[in-house]
Amino acid sequence: xxxxxxxxxRAAAVLRLLAHSPRPLGVVEIANALSLPKGTAHGIIxxxxxxxxxxxxxxxxxxxxxxxxxQLHDPPLDHNELRARALNWTDTLASRTGEAVRIGVLTAxxxxxxxxxxxxxxxSVQVMEVGKVLPAHACALGKAVLAYHPDSSTVLREATLxxxxxxxxxxxRSLLGQLSTVRERGWASDVEELTSGExxxxxxxxxxxxxxxxxxxxTGSPQTVCDGGRNPRPRLAARVLxxxxxxxGELAIRRE
Amino acid sequence: xxxxxxxxxxxxxTTSTRCILFDHAGRLVSVAQREHRQFFPRxxxxxxxxxxIWRNVERVVPQAxxxxxxxxxxIAAIGIANxxxxxxxxxxxxxxxxxxxxxxxxxxxxxxxxxLSAEGGPDRFRHRSGLPLMTYFSGAxxxxxLDRDPVxxxxxxxxxxxxxxxxxxxxxxxxxxxxxGLHITDVxxxxxxxxxxxxxxxxxxxxxxxxxxxxxxxxxxxxxxxxFGTATSVLPGVPIGAALGDQQAALFGQTCFSAGEAKxxxxxxxxxxxxxxxxxxxxxxxxxxxxxxxxxxxxxxYALEGSIAVTGSLVQxxxxxxxxxxxxxxxxxxxxxxxxxxxxxxxxxxxGLFAPHWHSEARGLIIGLxxxxxxxxxxxxxxxxxxxxxxxxxDAMNADSGLALKGxxxxxxxxxxxxxxQTIADVLDVPVERPMxxxxxxxxxxxxxxxxxxxxxxxxxxxxxxxRAARWLPEMEPARxxxxxxxxxxxxxxxxxxxxxxxxxxxx
Numbered sequence: 165x166x167x168x169x170x171x172x173x174r175a176a177a178v179l180r181l182l183a184h185s186p187r188p189l190g191v192v193e194i195a196n197a198l199s200l201p202k203g204t205a206h207g208i209i210x211x212x213x214x215x216x217x218x219x220x221x222x223x224x225x226x227x228x229x230x231x232x233x234x235q236l237h238d239p240p241l242d243h244n245e246l247r248a249r250a251l252n253w254t255d256t257l258a259s260r261t262g263e264a265v266r267i268g269v270l271t272a273x274x275x276x277x278x279x280x281x282x283x284x285x286x287x288s289v290q291v292m293e294v295g296k297v298l299p300a301h302a303c304a305l306g307k308a309v310l311a312y313h314p315d316s317s318t319v320l321r322e323a324t325l326x327x328x329x330x331x332x333x334x335x336x337r338s339l340l341g342q343l344s345t346v347r348e349r350g351w352a353s354d355v356e357e358l359t360s361g362e363x364x365x366x367x368x369x370x371x372x373x374x375x376x377x378x379x380x381x382x383t384g385s386p387q388t389v390c391d392g393g394r395n396p397r398p399r400l401a402a403r404v405l406x407x408x409x410x411x412x413g414e415l416a417i418r419r420e
Numbered sequence: 421x422x423x424x425x426x427x428x429x430x431x432x433x434t435t436s437t438r439c440i441l442f443d444h445a446g447r448l449v450s451v452a453q454r455e456h457r458q459f460f461p462r463x464x465x466x467x468x469x470x471x472x473i474w475r476n477v478e479r480v481v482p483q484a485x486x487x488x489x490x491x492x493x494x495i496a497a498i499g500i501a502n503x504x505x506x507x508x509x510x511x512x513x514x515x516x517x518x519x520x521x522x523x524x525x526x527x528x529x530x531x532x533x534x535x536l537s538a539e540g541g542p543d544r545f546r547h548r549s550g551l552p553l554m555t556y557f558s559g560a561x562x563x564x565x566l567d568r569d570p571v572x573x574x575x576x577x578x579x580x581x582x583x584x585x586x587x588x589x590x591x592x593x594x595x596x597x598x599x600x601g602l603h604i605t606d607v608x609x610x611x612x613x614x615x616x617x618x619x620x621x622x623x624x625x626x627x628x629x630x631x632x633x634x635x636x637x638x639x640x641x642x643x644x645x646x647x648f649g650t651a652t653s654v655l656p657g658v659p660i661g662a663a664l665g666d667q668q669a670a671l672f673g674q675t676c677f678s679a680g681e682a683k684x685x686x687x688x689x690x691x692x693x694x695x696x697x698x699x700x701x702x703x704x705x706x707x708x709x710x711x712x713x714x715x716x717x718x719x720x721x722y723a724l725e726g727s728i729a730v731t732g733s734l735v736q737x738x739x740x741x742x743x744x745x746x747x748x749x750x751x752x753x754x755x756x757x758x759x760x761x762x763x764x765x766x767x768x769x770x771x772g773l774f775a776p777h778w779h780s781e782a783r784g785l786i787i788g789l790x791x792x793x794x795x796x797x798x799x800x801x802x803x804x805x806x807x808x809x810x811x812x813x814x815d816a817m818n819a820d821s822g823l824a825l826k827g828x829x830x831x832x833x834x835x836x837x838x839x840x841x842q843t844i845a846d847v848l849d850v851p852v853e854r855p856m857x858x859x860x861x862x863x864x865x866x867x868x869x870x871x872x873x874x875x876x877x878x879x880x881x882x883x884x885x886x887x888r889a890a891r892w893l894p895e896m897e898p899a900r901x902x903x904x905x906x907x908x909x910x911x912x913x914x915x916x917x918x919x920x921x922x923x924x925x926x927x928x
Contacts (some may be wrong), residue, residue, distance in 0.1 A: 245749040247749065251836045287888050291890065294838055
C-alpha cells in the first residue's frame with residue numbers, strides 16, 4: 165500500500181481548523197495553530213482557495229471555508245440550466261460546422277439522454293431530439309462522457325454490448341481501449357456505429373471543478389464529418405473543443 | 421477599416437447589459453454580460469441606476485472584445501439596442517442623473533394617465549402617437565418627475581436638464597458626456613414616448629403640451645441606421661452606427677423585412693411585432709402602432725405590436741422573491757414533475773395588463789388553489805401564463821390583419837425552455853420556430869450598425885444568415901385547448917378593477 169500524502173493531510177487539518185473557528189483566520193494564525201512554517205501554510209491555503217474550498221474575507225484578508233466545500237453535496241447541474249447556458253455557443257458551433265449539434269448527459273450506466281439539439285443549418289425538415297435516449301457505447305456523445313466516468317471500467321470490463329450496425333463496438337474491452345484514446349486526444353467519435361449514414365464527433369463538458377457533466381457534439385453524414393479515409397476531420401474536432409471550452413467557461417461564471 | 425472583422429452590439433436590457441461581437445456571417449463570436457440592480461421602492465415602482473448601467477457598458481464592451489482576442493480597430497461599428505420607455509433625466513453640465521431611471525414596468529404615473537384619460541378618453545392620442553394612454557410609455561414619467569420639483573422644471577425649460585431613454589443616455593456618454601456628448605434618440609425609441617407624431621416622426625407640440633414636457637430637454641430624433649458619431653470612450657474611434665428599441669432590433673435581427681412577417685421575443689416581457697410596411701396600422705383590438713425601423717433617409721417601416729409586460733420576470737419572481745427555484749431554467753425541471761397545472765392559473769398583472777387588455781388597474785392573481793396544488797403546478801401555471809398571453813396577442817393580431825398566423829418565429833432567453841416552447845405551439849396551434857441566433861436583439865443592432873458602415877452591403881442579403889435552429893409542432897387536443905383557454909380568460913377577468921385610486925398609498 166502506498167504511503168500517505170503529507171500535503172493532503174495538512175490541507176485537511178487546515179479545513180478542520182477553519183470549520184471549527186468562529187471567525188476567519190489569518191495565515192500566521194493558521195500556521196501557528198498547526199505548527200507549520202508560514203510559507204507552507206500559505207501555499208496550502210492558496211491552493212485550497214484556488215479550488216474554491218477556502219474563501220478570503222475581502223476586508224480583513226483572513227480565510228474561512230469556501231462555498232464550494234459547503235456545496236459538495238448539492239444536486240448535480242440541472243439539465244435545463246445546462247441548455248440555457250450552452251445555447252449561444254451551440255448555435256455558433258452549428259453555423260460554423262454546418263452540422264447538427266447536440267448535448268448529452270449520462271442518465272444510466274450506458275445511456276445518454278439528449279438535453280439540447282440545434283438543427284443542421286440547412287433549413288431542411290428535422291425532428292427535435294431532446295429527451296431521446298441513445299446507447300452510450302455506440303455514439304460519440306456517449307463515449308465522450310464514458311471516457312471520464314469513474315464507473316466505466318467496472319461496467320464495461322466484461323460487458324457484451326448491443327450491436328446496431330456492422331461497425332458498432334460490441335466488446336466492452338475494445339471500447340475501453342477506445343476510451344483511453346478519447347482521453348489522450350480529448351475528443352470522441354463514431355462513424356456509422358449507431359446509424360448507417362451518420363457520423364459524430366463529441367467532446368466532454370466540465371463543470372467549474374473539472375468534473376465531466378455532459379458532452380457536446382456534432383452529427384452529420386460521414387461525407388461531411390469525415391475525410392476521404394473515413395476518419396473524422398480534426399479541423400471539426402477543434403471547433404467542437406473550442407465550443408466545449410466556451411460552455412465550460414459559461415458554467416464557471418454561474419458560480420460567481 | 422480594412423482590418424474590420426466584427427460588429428459590437430450593446431444590448432442594454434431590463435435586467436442586464438450585454439455586449440456581443442458578431443462576425444461577417446452574423447455568427448456570435450463572444451459575449452460579456454453584467455446584471456444591474458432592480459429597485460422596488462414601493463409597490464408598482466421599478467427603478468434602475470443609470471450610472472450603474474453606464475459603468476456596466478464600460479466593463480462588458482472591453483470584456484467581449486478581449487474574449488474574441490480582437491483589437492478595438494477590428495470593430496467596424498457599435499450598434500445599440502435598449503430596453504424601451506425607461507426614462508432618465510440628467511444634468512447637462514455634470515452628467516449626473518437627477519434621480520434613478522424610472523423603468524417601463526413602473527406604474528407610478530397612473531394618476532396622470534387617469535386624469536388625461538378622463539379628459540378625453542384613453543385613445544385620445546392614439547391617432548397622433550399610435551399609443552393608448554398607459555403608464556407603460558415615457559411621456560407621463562417626464563411629467564411626473566418635473567411636477568414634483570419646480571426647480572427641475574425650470575432647469576428642463578432652460579435645457580440644463582436632459583431627458584433620454586437608455587440609448588440616448590448611452591450615446592451621450594459614449595460620445596463625451598458633459599464634453600460635447602451627442603443628445604440624440606432614434607425613431608423607434610421616440611415612438612414609445614407618446615410625444616412623437618408617428619406619421620411625421622417629429623416631436624409633437626400638442627403631445628408635449630398634454631404632458632407638459634419642455635422641448636429643450638428632448639433629444640434630436642434620428643433614423644435607426646446611420647453613423648451618429650464616433651465613440652470617444654469605451655471603444656474610442658469606433659463609429660456608432662445604430663440605435664433601436666430592443667423589440668424593433670429583434671424584428672430586424674429576425675430579418676422580418678417584409679410586410680406580414682412577425683416575431684415574438686421572450687425576455688423580461690414578451691413582445692410580438694408584425695411588420696406592416698410603409699403605413700402605420702391602427703389597431704382596433706388592443707395592439708400598439710409603432711415604428712419598426714428606418715434605414716437612413718429611406719421611408720420608415722411600421723409595425724403592429726402586442727406587448728406583454730410580464731413573462732420572464734414572472735420566472736424571476738419565482739426565483740428571487742419566492743425562492744422556489746435557484747436559477748430560471750430550473751422552472752422547466754420543476755414544471756415537468758407534473759403533467760398539468762392541477763387547475764391552477766396565474767395571471768401576472770404586476771404592472772397592470774398590457775396588450776390586448778390595457779387595464780392599468782388590474783393586479784396579479786393566483787386562482788384555482790386547492791390542497792392538491794404543489795410548487796410544480798405553480799411552475800406549470802407560470803409557463804402557461806406566458807403561452808396564453810401570447811395567444812391573446814396573436815388573436816388580436818389575426819383580428820386586426822384579417823389573416824391567420826401560420827407559424828411563430830421566436831427568440832430571446834426563454835426559448836431555451838422546451839416545455840414553454842411546446843406549450844406555445846400547443847395553445848397557438850401553429851409551429852414555433854427558433855432561429856440559429858437566439859440573441860436576435862443584439863443581432864439586429866449589429867445588422868443595423870453594420871449596414872450603416874458598409875460592413876454588410878444591403879438589407880436583403882442579411883436574410884441568408886437566417887437558419888432554423890429548432891421547431892416545435894402543436895400536439896394538444898383541440899377540446900383541451902379550448903377548455904384551458906376558457907379558464908385562462910375567466911382568470912384574466914378576475915384581475916380587473918383591483919386597484920383603487922390612492923396614488924401614493926401602500927396598496928398602490
